[in-house]
Amino acid sequence: MIAKEDITEVRKRVDGYVGSKVMVKANKGRKRIVIKQGVLQSTYPSIFVVKVQNELQNTYRTVSYSYTDILTNNVELSLCQE
Known part of the structure; x- marks a missing residue:
């Protein structure tokens, strides 16, 4: 079972990367x-939003993931080297 403290810890860590270029797997x-x-655009109480560029067109798209996705290893978030 996922504890509430674990989710708040993940949220605090993700909050520190707002505005940074990240890679989402x-x-x-x-x-x-x-x-x-993409760029980690914003964080909310239960989700975070990443703005990614579409490969085929020159448009942007926002994708959201929950913090529980990180805890259950469905999503991996890492900083890109600039």
């Missing part, structure tokens, strides 16, 4: 893994 199920680079 998301497990979408059935052996589908999506890797995207």
Whole structure:
């Protein structure tokens, strides 16, 4: 079971990276893994938002993930080297 303290700890760590370029590796199920680079735009009490650029077009898209996704290893968030 995931404790509330664990979620608040993950949220505090993610809060420190707002505005930074990050790489998100998301497990979408059935052996589908999506890797995207973007900017960590904002954090909310239960989710965080990443702004990613579409590869085919020159448009941006916002993608949101929950902090429990990080705790359950469905999403990996890492800083990009600039």
